[in-house]
Amino acid sequence: MDEEFEPDALLERLRVIEEQPLETRAEALARVHDELRRELDSGDRGDRGLGDALRSGAQEGRGERP
Numbered sequence: 001m002d003e004e005f006e007p008d009a010l011l012e013r014l015r016v017i018e019e020q021p022l023e024t025r026a027e028a029l030a031r032v033h034d035e036l037r038r039e040l041d042s043g044d045r046g047d048r049g050l051g052d053a054l055r056s057g058a059q060e061g062r063g064e065r066p
Contacts, residue, residue: 022045 010032017028 005036 013032017025017032022051
């Protein structure tokens, strides 16, 4: 996991973002979202990223196939 996604670093980053004006805050939160998604999708899970594993697990819980 990248240092910027460590819990304390992420919380501090989010605190800084929350202090910004709404338009800037929305753009910054969208960037964080995209970065976190890439981090999840690139996780070391064999052929699948963590995001894929989570999605398939959720689908299996609903009786669906990935």
